[in-house]
Amino acid sequence: MAKDPTVICIGLGVDDPKGVFGTTLGLQQKFGPDRVFDMPTSENGMTGVAIGAALNGLRPVLTHQRLDFALLSMDQLINNAAKWHFMFGGRRAVPLTVRMIIGRGWGQGPTHSQNLQAWFAHVPGLKVVMPATTEDAKGLLLESIFDDDPVIFLEHRWLHNLRGEVPEGDRRVPIGKARLMREGSDITLVAMSYMTIEAVHAVDYLAAKGISCELVDLRTVRPIDWPTLESSVRKTGRLLALDTGFTTGSIAGEIVARVAMSCWDAFKIAPRRLAMPDVPEATSPALTRHYHVRAEDIARAVGEMLNRKLDVSSLIDQRNHPHDVPGDWFKGPF
Amino acid sequence: MTPEVARRLLFQMKRIRFVEEEIARRYPEGKMRCPTHLSIGQEAVAAAAGLALRKDDLAVSGHRAHAHYLAKGGNLPAMIAEIYGKATGCASGKGGSMHLIDESAGFKGSTAIVGGTVPVGVGLAYAIKLKHGEQVSCVFMGDAVAEAGVFFESINFAALKKLPVLFVCENNLYSVYSPLRVRQPEGRRIYNMVEAVGVPSAHGDGNDGPAVYQIVSTALSEIRAGAGPRFVEFDTYRWREHCGPLYDNDLGYRTEAEFLEWKAKDPIPRLERRLIGDGSASQADMDRMRVDIEGEVARAFEFAESSPFPDAREAYTSVYSGGGEQPSPLGS
Numbered sequence: 001m002a003k004d005p006t007v008i009c010i011g012l013g014v015d016d017p018k019g020v021f022g023t024t025l026g027l028q029q030k031f032g033p034d035r036v037f038d039m040p041t042s043e044n045g046m047t048g049v050a051i052g053a054a055l056n057g058l059r060p061v062l063t064h065q066r067l068d069f070a071l072l073s074m075d076q077l078i079n080n081a082a083k084w085h086f087m088f089g090g091r092r093a094v095p096l097t098v099r100m101i102i103g104r105g106w107g108q109g110p111t112h113s114q115n116l117q118a119w120f121a122h123v124p125g126l127k128v129v130m131p132a133t134t135e136d137a138k139g140l141l142l143e144s145i146f147d148d149d150p151v152i153f154l155e156h157r158w159l160h161n162l163r164g165e166v167p168e169g170d171r172r173v174p175i176g177k178a179r180l181m182r183e184g185s186d187i188t189l190v191a192m193s194y195m196t197i198e199a200v201h202a203v204d205y206l207a208a209k210g211i212s213c214e215l216v217d218l219r220t221v222r223p224i225d226w227p228t229l230e231s232s233v234r235k236t237g238r239l240l241a242l243d244t245g246f247t248t249g250s251i252a253g254e255i256v257a258r259v260a261m262s263c264w265d266a267f268k269i270a271p272r273r274l275a276m277p278d279v280p281e282a283t284s285p286a287l288t289r290h291y292h293v294r295a296e297d298i299a300r301a302v303g304e305m306l307n308r309k310l311d312v313s314s315l316i317d318q319r320n321h322p323h324d325v326p327g328d329w330f331k332g333p334f
Numbered sequence: 335m336t337p338e339v340a341r342r343l344l345f346q347m348k349r350i351r352f353v354e355e356e357i358a359r360r361y362p363e364g365k366m367r368c369p370t371h372l373s374i375g376q377e378a379v380a381a382a383a384g385l386a387l388r389k390d391d392l393a394v395s396g397h398r399a400h401a402h403y404l405a406k407g408g409n410l411p412a413m414i415a416e417i418y419g420k421a422t423g424c425a426s427g428k429g430g431s432m433h434l435i436d437e438s439a440g441f442k443g444s445t446a447i448v449g450g451t452v453p454v455g456v457g458l459a460y461a462i463k464l465k466h467g468e469q470v471s472c473v474f475m476g477d478a479v480a481e482a483g484v485f486f487e488s489i490n491f492a493a494l495k496k497l498p499v500l501f502v503c504e505n506n507l508y509s510v511y512s513p514l515r516v517r518q519p520e521g522r523r524i525y526n527m528v529e530a531v532g533v534p535s536a537h538g539d540g541n542d543g544p545a546v547y548q549i550v551s552t553a554l555s556e557i558r559a560g561a562g563p564r565f566v567e568f569d570t571y572r573w574r575e576h577c578g579p580l581y582d583n584d585l586g587y588r589t590e591a592e593f594l595e596w597k598a599k600d601p602i603p604r605l606e607r608r609l610i611g612d613g614s615a616s617q618a619d620m621d622r623m624r625v626d627i628e629g630e631v632a633r634a635f636e637f638a639e640s641s642p643f644p645d646a647r648e649a650y651t652s653v654y655s656g657g658g659e660q661p662s663p664l665g666s
Contacts, residue, residue: 008464034464040494045453045487052457052471055442056392058464075484079447080454086652088435088443089426093655124653148655 001031003170004059007145009036010050011063011099020063021101021160047073047098051080054096059145067100067154068111081150082125093148097141102193102244103157104292105324106332109283115245115276117192118254120152121222127151127175128222132196134164136219139173147175156194156244158326178225180232184212187238187302190229190255192218194326195242201295205315206302213302221251226258233259237268238305242293243275250275274301285324294323335544337614339385343543344605344615345623346381350401351602352627353410356635357400357417358579365639366417368430371398375573378601379504380405380474382546386554387472392440392458394451395474397432398572399444402474407439410630411637420641427644428652440469448509449475449482452501456488459499459563470557471499478509480524481517486531489565493532496562500553501533503567504540510576511587525567533565540568541601544608571596 001007009027011020015038019025028036039046043064050060064070070077077098085093102115121128129144129151131137137159144151181196182203191199196217203213214232218224233239239259243252252273260271274293282288296312303310321328335343354372361370373380384405387393395402403413409424416423417431425433432446442458445451455473462469479485480503492499503524507514518524525535534556538549546568553564573593575582583590609615 040487040490042487042491045456045484045491048450048453048484048488049457049460049491052394052454052459053461053464054457055454056458056461058461075447075450076453079450080445084443085655087425087429087433087445089423089428090652090655091425091435091437092443127654 001027001035004146006057007035007059007061008053009061009063010039010046012039012041012065012069014038014063020065021157023160024063043069043072044076047076048080050096051076051084051094054094055084055092059095059097061097061099061145063099065101066112067102067116068114070098070100077120077126077150077152078123082123085149086125094150095148096150097144097153098150099153099155101155101157104194104244104281105158105288105326106330106334107283107285107324108281108334110280112334113281117154117221118245118249118251121251125150126222127220128154129175129220130154130156130193131219132159132191132193132217133179134162134166136173136179138166139171140175140219142170143172143175146172151175154193158194159197161326161329162197173219175220176223176225177219178228179217179219180214180228181217182213182215184214185236186212186306187214187240188229188232188236189213189215189240189242189298189302190218190252191215191242192221192251193244195244195293198293198295199242199298201315202298202302205295205299205312209308209310211302211306211308218251224255226262229255229259230263233263234266237266239267239271240298240301240305241271241273242298243273245275246278247273247275248278269305272301272305274298285322289323335547337609339547340544340605340609340614341619343381343385343547344602344609345627346384346405347377347543347602347605348623349627349630350377350381350404352631353404353634354400356631358574360635361579366431367419368417368432369577370417370431370579371577372574372579373398373401373572375596375600376504376506376540376570377401378543378605379502379540379546379568379570382543383472383474383502383550386547386550387440387470390440391470391472392442392455392462393472393474394442394455394458395434395444396448396451396476396479397444397446398476399434399474400431403434403436403441403444406436406441408434408436408441409439411634412436414634414638415641418638418641419643420638421644421648422637422641426648449479449484452479452482452485453488456492456497456499459492459497460495462498463495468558469498470554471497473499473501475501475503476509477503477505477507477514477524478517479503480527489528489531489533489563492563496560498557499563500550500557501528501563501565502550503565504570505567506570506572508572508576508588511585513588523567525565528565533563534561535565535567537567540570541599541604543601543605571599573597
């Protein structure tokens, strides 16, 4: 916002005392109420307003406290933002960034936790970004804001308190390029967003067991960095695709399909995917205990694919906090 | 209204009428291969609003947008070429009749989802306000838009931020085949409802071009003075079917008598009689207008017919502004 006066920040609560989990705190004081403002509870209308502002020279960043609320704006996102440049023959682009927060646990339940990245990734004209690391959160958000096309920027609630290196200044990360988180030779794991963190735990555990995993963090799920995925699978001959979303119609399913078609001869065994079960997330902690894919599930699946029987109890034991929070520091309420 | 403005108003109404009658006449040839919504009978609202707006004002519209596009100054040959699906079309053949654009005339786009451009027009106005511009954003809409949730969201925000936006509602009594009485409670007027939301509103006879011009001009001067948004509603009537070139009174969703009643209120001869009556125009003026319009429209259709179709590869371009992602080849 300091770099470009056309960048504006709109969203329910962007100037409230909580500042969207702390991400927008102080922005209004710094850039004024014309550029940073709370809005009516009108997700669809305000998305259209942001599109109109984008068509007329601004770069709006629209923020939703949950992806689930943004579902009210699907008409404007799909019929207008995603189509505008195409349906008017390339005459005007829509430089819009829509931040949506996805999550899990702490009783977020059926309508406060959905990871519907596959919906957006299905739509030509949208770009869909899902960072996992602190560096990528900054670099990809900058890239999204200064991209001339509409970008859906999905932030996992469990990543907001992640600590890590963040480069100073205007350091951007290109959209559409995956990150090789770990190099390995036995199997390729593909993940995004918080699932990358679970996968890192699994990969480090597996390394200690002598299993060499290559971990690819997608970073963006539209477009997907196919060359990186394909060259990794050609090297390892095995693929396990991970996803924070529901199994059917998932990004993981798309990855399995596409890489199986393009690298069939390289596969030593059938590819697999691990995603959320095809049922909504329940609220009670008793009902979510085994619901999400965790590091031990990933490690177990890798073991099966390599015909190795593994005792994953150490992975479970190293987690010294309840299953429904990212760490002891998380006390709710949302 | 000066005689000069009145003559321009009449000319624009006749021009829009003639363009759309020519589309209707040629449509059965099967060369215009897209859903096409004509506004024959409703031209006065578009023509008068277009005349009252400045060239640098902005406008958006919905599926029935030919008249708004033309009245705002949109390029006629490019519109006809777009309906023919040609490379020279205003949207390069990607949009068709329902997706018109001519940014050089301030026409920022029309789209096909009812109410879809209402918040977009409000967003254009937000950017104008932030840049301290003196333009107005004009949102053309029909009566059914006032049933869409996004409309209320949009007028609420426009009122909240006192945005320079004008909503022009053409109430033609029908949404496809559904009359107003099955969609909105009897006795409640759209402009009264909008007024209650906080947008000062006015209402007028949509088949009286000079009256529309007066109401729109007043609203525009209030908006330019910084008074915030305005809403104007005009009663009018579409003569032909919802979508397509034909008359459809035989279907039974409206009566022949109702149609004839509205046809008698045809805004074009009404203004002609007035201008001849008060000496603002002569029969020779009318004849000259007809010749000019016929020539312009014939040239526009000739342009469209003789223009090339886009290359088949164009189907895969412009998904992203930077070229971006390559579309998946078939079978991948």
